[in-house]
Amino acid sequence: MDPHVRLNEKDLIAMLPSDGAPVPSDGSATTGDRSLADFGYDSIAMADLMSQIELRYKVKLPDPLLGELLHVSITRATEMINQHIAAPAR
Secondary structure, three states: OOOOOOOOHHHHHHHOOOOOOOOOOOOOOOHHHOEOHHHOOOHHHHHHHHHHHHHHHOOOOOOHHHHHHHHOEHHHHHHHHHHHHHHHHO
């Protein structure tokens, strides 16, 4: 994996399952400040999102990250995921 490859907020939002919860707008100034739980996503949606990220970026995300991603801002969730994506390249 290229060590410079990173997930951005727009890609994270695009990977979210669209069944049930409203998809956050990647153009909104406040979207990055809200958590995925604020948009109605649950642990099942997070497990799906994590699976997609693991496949796309060829990285294993730790299970405890699932719960954390739900309750932090989308901006912070993106940063946390990128820490794991970059870790193997170190």
